[in-house]
Amino acid sequence: MEVQNSFSSLVLGSFARPSWTSLFLVFTVLIIFTLQFSGNPIWPAPGRGEGTVFWDTGGPPSCAGFFRDVPVRKVVMSIEDFGGVGDGETSNTAAFWRAIRYMESFGQRGGSQLNVPRGRWLTGSFNLTSQQSTTSFSPLPTRLISDLKDWPIIQPLPSYGRGRERLGGRHISLIHGDALTNVVITGQNGTIDGQGKMWWELWWNRTLEHTRGHLLELMNSHNILISNLTFLNSPFWTLHPIYCSNVVIKDMTVLAPLNAPNTDGIDPDSSINVCIEDCYIESGDDLVAIKSGWDQYGITMGRPSSNIIIRRVSGTTPTCSGVGIGSEMSGGISNVIVEDLHVRDSAAGIRIKTDKGRGGYIANITACNITMERVKVPIRFSRGANDHPDEGWDPKAVPKVRGIFISNVFSLNSTKAPLLEGIKDAPFEGLCIKNVSILGLAPSVKWNCEYVSGATHAVFPSSCPQLQSNGSSSWCLYP
Ligand SMILES: *[C@@H]1O[C@H](CO)[C@@H](O)[C@H](O)[C@H]1NC(C)=O
Ligand SMILES: *[C@@H]1O[C@H](CO)[C@@H](O)[C@H](O)[C@H]1NC(C)=O
Ligand SMILES: *[C@@H]1O[C@H](CO)[C@@H](O)[C@H](O)[C@H]1NC(C)=O
Ligand SMILES: *[C@@H]1O[C@H](CO)[C@@H](O)[C@H](O)[C@H]1NC(C)=O
Ligand SMILES: *[C@@H]1O[C@H](CO)[C@@H](O)[C@H](O)[C@H]1NC(C)=O
Ligand SMILES: *[C@@H]1O[C@H](CO)[C@@H](O)[C@H](O)[C@H]1NC(C)=O
Ligand SMILES: *[C@@H]1O[C@H](CO)[C@@H](O)[C@H](O)[C@H]1NC(C)=O
Ligand SMILES: *[C@@H]1O[C@H](CO)[C@@H](O)[C@H](O)[C@H]1NC(C)=O
Ligand SMILES: *[C@@H]1O[C@H](CO)[C@@H](O)[C@H](O)[C@H]1NC(C)=O
Numbered sequence: 001m002e003v004q005n006s007f008s009s010l011v012l013g014s015f016a017r018p019s020w021t022s023l024f025l026v027f028t029v030l031i032i033f034t035l036q037f038s039g040n041p042i043w044p045a046p047g048r049g050e051g052t053v054f055w056d057t058g059g060p061p062s063c064a065g066f067f068r069d070v071p072v073r074k075v076v077m078s079i080e081d082f083g084g085v086g087d088g089e090t091s092n093t094a095a096f097w098r099a100i101r102y103m104e105s106f107g108q109r110g111g112s113q114l115n116v117p118r119g120r121w122l123t124g125s126f127n128l129t130s131q132q133s134t135t136s137f138s139p140l141p142t143r144l145i146s147d148l149k150d151w152p153i154i155q156p157l158p159s160y161g162r163g164r165e166r167l168g169g170r171h172i173s174l175i176h177g178d179a180l181t182n183v184v185i186t187g188q189n190g191t192i193d194g195q196g197k198m199w200w201e202l203w204w205n206r207t208l209e210h211t212r213g214h215l216l217e218l219m220n221s222h223n224i225l226i227s228n229l230t231f232l233n234s235p236f237w238t239l240h241p242i243y244c245s246n247v248v249i250k251d252m253t254v255l256a257p258l259n260a261p262n263t264d265g266i267d268p269d270s271s272i273n274v275c276i277e278d279c280y281i282e283s284g285d286d287l288v289a290i291k292s293g294w295d296q297y298g299i300t301m302g303r304p305s306s307n308i309i310i311r312r313v314s315g316t317t318p319t320c321s322g323v324g325i326g327s328e329m330s331g332g333i334s335n336v337i338v339e340d341l342h343v344r345d346s347a348a349g350i351r352i353k354t355d356k357g358r359g360g361y362i363a364n365i366t367a368c369n370i371t372m373e374r375v376k377v378p379i380r381f382s383r384g385a386n387d388h389p390d391e392g393w394d395p396k397a398v399p400k401v402r403g404i405f406i407s408n409v410f411s412l413n414s415t416k417a418p419l420l421e422g423i424k425d426a427p428f429e430g431l432c433i434k435n436v437s438i439l440g441l442a443p444s445v446k447w448n449c450e451y452v453s454g455a456t457h458a459v460f461p462s463s464c465p466q467l468q469s470n471g472s473s474s475w476c477l478y479p
Contacts, residue, residue, distance in 0.1 A: 061339075063275035063309040067225040067248035070182040073113035075106055079121065086119020096123050116190075153210050157219075157242060159270055159293030159301040159331060161389050163211030165203075165236075165262075170211035173240070180221040191230045192216075196260060199235035203261045212236035212262070219243055227251045237264040238283070243303060244271040252279045258318050260284040265315070267291055270303040270331050281315035286324040286351075287343070288313060290333050292360065295393040298330025299359040305333045314342035321348035322375070323367070327385040329399065330360040338367040349378040350406065355385040356423060359397035365404045372411040378438055379406060379418040381428060381452070398426035404454075406433045413440035417461055422451030429453050431467060432476040436460070 079086075082102065084095035099114050153169035154176075156162045163170035174194050177183065194215040202208040215234035218224060220243045230253040231238050238254050241247045249266055256263035265281035268274040269291040281287040292298060292305045310323055322343035325333055343349045349372045352362060372378050381401075401422065417438055422428035431454030441461065449464035455476045456463040469476075 061311065063277060063311065064248050064250055066246045066273045066275045068223055068246070070184065070223070076113045076115060077102065079114060079116045084116075084121060086117065086121045088120035088122065090122065092121050092123045116187075151213065156211075157293075159242075159298045159303060160328070161294065161297030164294075164328075165211040166209060167390075168210060171213040171235075173214040173217035174235075175216045176213075177217070177221060178219045180218065181223050183218065183221060183224045183226075185216075185229065186225065186227045187229045189228055189230065191232060193232040194234045194238075196233040196235040196256065196263065200257075200260050200263075214238065214240040216240070217242065218247075222246055224248065225250070229253075230255065232256070233260070234263050236262050237267045237285075237289075239266045240269060241267075241271050241274065242269040244268075244274075246273045247271060248275045248277070249279065250275065250277045254279065254281040254283060254315075256283040258282065258284055258316070264289050264320075268305055268308055269293075269328075270298075270301070270305055271308075272304070272306045274305070274308045276308075276310045276313060278312045279315075281313065281317075283315070283317055284319070285317060286320045287315045287317055287322050289321075289324040289326075290336060291326065291328040292331035292333055294328040294389050295330055295357045295359070295397070297389060298328060299394075299397060301331055303331045304360075305329075305331070306335050308333075308336045309339075310337070310341065311339045313340075314344075316343065316345045317347070318345060319347050321351035321380070322346060322370075322372075323349075324351045324353060325362055325365065327353035327355060327358070327387065329354055329362055330358050330397075332360045332363075333365075334361065334363040336365045338365075339369055341367070341370045342372070343370070343375050344373040346372075346375045347377065348380045349375045349409075349411065350380070351377075352381040352401065352404070352428075353385055354399045354401065354423070355383055355387070356395050356425075357388050357393035357397055358385075358399045359394070361400040361402070363400070363403045367405070367409075368407045370406075370409045370411075372409075372414065374413045375411060376414060377416040377419050378409060378411040378414050379420070379433075379436070380416075381420045381422065383421055383423045398423055400426065401428040403430045404428070404432070406431075407435050409436040409438070411436075411438045411440075414438050415441065415445075417441060417445050417447045418449075418463075420447070420449045420452045420464075420467075424451055427451040427453060430476075431455070433463070433467065434458055 082095040082099040151171045212235040217240040254265040263283040264285040434457040436459040447464040455469040
């Protein structure tokens with residue numbers, strides 16, 4: 001099999017208050033961007049095996065081993081070599097275009113790395129998509145886009161069947177990549193500013209015609225490391241790996257105004273072996289949301305999200321949740337570990353969202369060591385998202401939710417006990433909840449359970465009858 005080895009790294013600068021009509025991306029400080037293009041995305045079999053490191057010698061547990069190191073790039077260039085100027089005023093669009101083309105020319109010669117040195121570098125959005133070829137590469141199709149009409153509309157995702165917000169296609173992301181392997185995007189705490197305000201306004205004033213793009217979207221890609229960067233002001237969900245495998249997102253900061261609509265932090269979608277570790281996220285939507293496609297489109301595509309580890313993540317989102325699972329989950333979501341999550345001043349902590357029509361499953365979800373302050377509903381499972389792509393959804397396609405393990409939760413100044421609402425024809429089963437203390441509730445506040453079964457142990461306040469085991473609960477085996 002022929003696999004091309006082209007490593008590229010981009011270093012981009014930043015700009016003070018650029019006008020959105022001229023340029024969109026602001027990179028500050030240092031970003032190293034390496035890419036290897038391969039004609040065919042690699043799909044390892046699901047499983048915990050590949051590259052997994054759960055315990056570093058001595059250090060805290062880590063899943064960073066999902067990313068397997070790439071060889072050292074033979075050629076290292078700076079954006080300045082391509083005429084880039086990091087003064088915060090000059091457009092670097094053409095320089096980046098030249099740089100990406102150059103980087104790709106090393107596809108068969110050991111690869112290259114592009115550095116963006118300290119500075120403020122302005123540029124437009126770009127497309128890292130490689131040609132679907134295993135033998136030759138034409139110049140990397142890169143777009144540096146400078147006006148709304150130039151944000152091309154790309155195909156809807158097959159597992160959504162349409163744009164998430166509007167029918168039809170969707171705007172491309174600021175950084176868009178398809179069918180890549182060995183992608184490294186890193187920086188010494190550098191910043192990429194998506195300047196999403198224009199997009200939020202289009203949403204607020206109801207003049208958005210097509211679904212917004214992401215700050216970074218990688219599709220059909222394998223072996224990805226995104227680290228040590230601050231992503232600001234995404235137009236829509238900030239990081240969106242979809243149909244990807246072996247993705248590590250570590251030591252990242254994601255910030256958006258707390259009222260910026262749908263600015264989710266990190267949304268692994270139909271992806272396997274994803275490690276999200278040591279991140280701080282503040283945004284207008286879920287800090288992390290695991291997804292796998294929407295109703296009949298997601299069911300047909302049948303591509304799950306599995307082996308997802310979310311560890312040492314903290315942050316706040318006043319109207320949404322710390323970790324959300326769903327509501328789009330039609331390809332199935334399984335084997336998720338959430339550990340050492342700290343959520344404050346938010347609407348929910350751990351949230352499962354689904355509905356009739358979704359089909360799919362949510363299984364083997366483990367959440368433990370969760371601390372919260374001023375989170376209204378610390379644990380919430382809900383049905384009735386009532387949000388379907390079109391009339392073609394199947395009311396008989398009910399999701400199967402089974403095997404949800406939640407332990408060691410300590411929540412201060414909450415307003416609601418767990419709110420657990422399953423679906424009438426498809427009760428949520430095998431809920432195991434233990435050692436949960438939810439403090440600060442009014443004495444009258446009780447658990448609210450419907451169409452759920454399982455067991456609880458050592459929870460405060462005491463749980464609902466559906467979850468009070470009247471005998472043996474030995475089936476409730478914690479993994
Ligand atoms: C990105 O590049 C790929 C490969 O050339 C191309 O097929 C696709 O149309 C490009 N997408 C956009 C939105 O420019
Ligand atoms: C990274 O930058 C942010 C502000 O942009 C700052 O709050 C944070 O402390 C910095 N982190 C490190 C490790 O330097
Ligand atoms: C909606 O917001 C966009 C982006 O800020 C703006 O260009 C447009 O004029 C606004 N439209 C209305 C009707 O307010
Ligand atoms: C982030 O930067 C710190 C400090 O330079 C470094 O120790 C750490 O390994 C980096 N993280 C990743 C995932 O590269
Ligand atoms: C859940 O875990 C159990 C035990 O490890 C395993 O047998 C089962 O296949 C898993 N379910 C899914 C949907 O991955
Ligand atoms: C949870 O926290 C306890 C007490 O701090 C610690 O001993 C344990 O290792 C943690 N477990 C995980 C899985 O993080
Ligand atoms: C219960 O959870 C708390 C954290 O909320 C932890 O400190 C404690 O060790 C846990 N107890 C047991 C028995 O696991
Ligand atoms: C919880 O609420 C009490 C009473 O309003 C307040 O004194 C305390 O500081 C709050 N604690 C947290 C962690 O929010
Ligand atoms: C335990 O008993 C209560 C009251 O009789 C009942 O409502 C509940 O369904 C039972 N729970 C289980 C897990 O069997």
